[in-house]
Amino acid sequence: MESFFSKDYFQLFNFPAVYDIDRDALTQRYRDMQGLIHPDRFVNATEKERRMSVQLTALINEAYNVLKSPLARARYLLQQRGVDIDDSVTSKDIAFLTEQIELRERLEEARQGSNPGRALMKLAGELQKRLMGLQLALEDAFLDESPDALEKAHRLYDEMQFISRLNDELDEIEDALN
């Protein structure tokens, strides 16, 4: 048991600790593990086994959530490699800051425009593309062994986090329109 809780998420799934992860294999492994440890398999077991099953399943669920999400996986890998992520510190990258302001303005314009549904959908498409691009860039950055690669990955993560949040806000605005 203890050995389980001390494993990192990649070890738990028996996967190499890389960013470029095989999603299908991850899902399959997740389901195989659930099939073994889910509380439904322990309804007739002793109380101790039932309790352990709940805790283990919760751990597997948590690990799966982190590994399958491009954003959470990047954060986890950065932390694993000793990067201290402080969400309260804003970026010093002027170009990125300018872009943030622009994107926010565009979201606001889309919301208040004559055809908000259409404008929001267009912006959402762009954000999706952006996220895909960031994901590919992160794959490279995490493979890169040069000294400033981690720094670069951190910067890409910050961007991804911003775009993801903006995307969430956009979803909420779309939701409110309907």
Next chain:
Amino acid sequence: MVLFQISEPGETQLQRQHHLAVGIDLGTTNSLVATVRDGHAETLVNAHGDYHCPSVVRYFADAPPVVGQEAKDAAYQDPLNTIASAKRLLGRGVADIETTANRLPYEFSSSDCGMPYIKTVAGNISPVAVSAEILKKLMEQAEADLGGELDGAVITVPAYFDDAQRQATKDAARLAGLKVLRLLNEPTAAAVAYGLDSGSEGIHVVYDFGGGTFDVSILRFSRGVFEVMATAGDSSLGGDDVDRLLAEWLLAEAGLTGEIEHRHLRRIIGEANRAKEALTTAASVQLSIETQTGEVWQGVLTRADFEALIDPLIMRTLRPCRRALRDAGLTTDDIQDVVMVGGSTRIPRVRECVAEFFGREPMVDIDPDKVVAVGAAIQADILVGNKPGDEMLLLDVIPLSLGIETMGGLVEKLVPRNTTIPVVRAQEFTTFKDGQTAMSIHVLQGERELVADSRSLARFELRGIPPMNAGAARIRVTFQVDADGLLSVSARELTSGVESSIEIKPSYGLTDSEVEKMLADSLLYAAEDVKKRRLHEQLVDSARLIEAVEAALKMDADGMLTNKECVTIKAALTTLKDKIQSEDIALIKAAHDKLERVTSDFAARRMNVHINEALSGKLLDQIID
């Protein structure tokens, strides 16, 4: 003479005892019980041949309550003592029901525990006790049919039920003396019945519009695993609202105003219900109701007018559909099919709107009334151990976000909605005053940011924090949601290692002792029956433990246990088997707890070894692939 039992190798495996388990659909208007018999799931009928049990209980001053059709038939003559739609009140507070209650023809009184009680000639009755009566009736019906006492039941709840509503459902089962194997979300149950039937892999939407609740779930079915991707809904929207809307229309058309007597209102709602059902097939319906002056008003309602009237209600169901799709990250193009569940999906206009929204005709070929109970029965059969369980697995989610109150009346979310359960999440908080030794923790559920807009689940206090400067203490609050979707919360101060054990008093639920007291006070069972029921529960639990330990010993005693450990466990096992004969609950319980205790390390070792073995096995398979 000693008789030797002769058995072939491997035969014991096949001769496993068959356990009696049922699935119960505890509905707002009707409840059903189903079971798997000879490998086939079927709903059970009562003595009159009905599989429907109206969720109605009628109370008497000096006789036990009656449940089902008989009670429903009396609703007009005895409206105040005949309780229908109690499910709408489950897990609700007095304040909540003020909006619902003025539509329900009962009189309420408040209670110490914040729950609304219904005034009847038999005294003040809680919605939990009403639900317990229904469960008891179904349980007795099943036991008569199956010829033995039940080992357990899977009870379904709307996916969108919050923690308090789930807890109240479980309390009702405890009160009825029914062992709950699992609370299962209704749309998930429907998907099981449907998916296993058709065997179709892919993404399914279950649109579940019942008597009192609306749910939508999106599930992926792949290689025996049902994975709920998202769920959304409205736990106070259902066919009852259609009836009420129609009744209001009737009142307005007939010119009825002001205060209307309970009995009269019941009749009008009854007429509305009749009209709704008639319009499922007819293009128009004749209506007649009595006015306050005793005259008879007559009129006609066309289907077109009816549809215009209820369209706003149907639109209210499409909003959650949109949200569930978005939460799952899908569009309607990804959906393989849409399954209709619940009586309200018989309304043609509902089918039309759903077809339009999802861009495909919904599946209506399975009886929308039975499918939930059947799915629950299939799951109950697996959970109770009648089948080798590894052929199907359900992965469900929590429907509403969970959080705690932080400064300024805001909610900090710890577990977002649609997180797969079970889940454990922890967050650290700190003190805000120098020398602060206690901290109040307020647990909330819902999507809103303000405490005032969220459902309060529980409040508790962590005491005994050593005095420190403000901000120095580190209090870790841990939320655990189990496979039934039920929450438990604990808190611990980390710097000092001081751990406070906390009993959470649910805001609208019952504590163990309250359940005990209710059981004693209720008319559910006579005093000896309570004792018998209790003994039965203990025996079922202990039989289960004995079975589990014997199986474990057989499989793993060699290699995982020292001789001494093995002897200790076997001794405890023999003691429990012996005490079971005694019919003394206290003795059995003590022996039971002892066996749990001495097998605890063994259980941990087995779990560890088996998981590691299985995982390395899986890894090998992959390398070979």
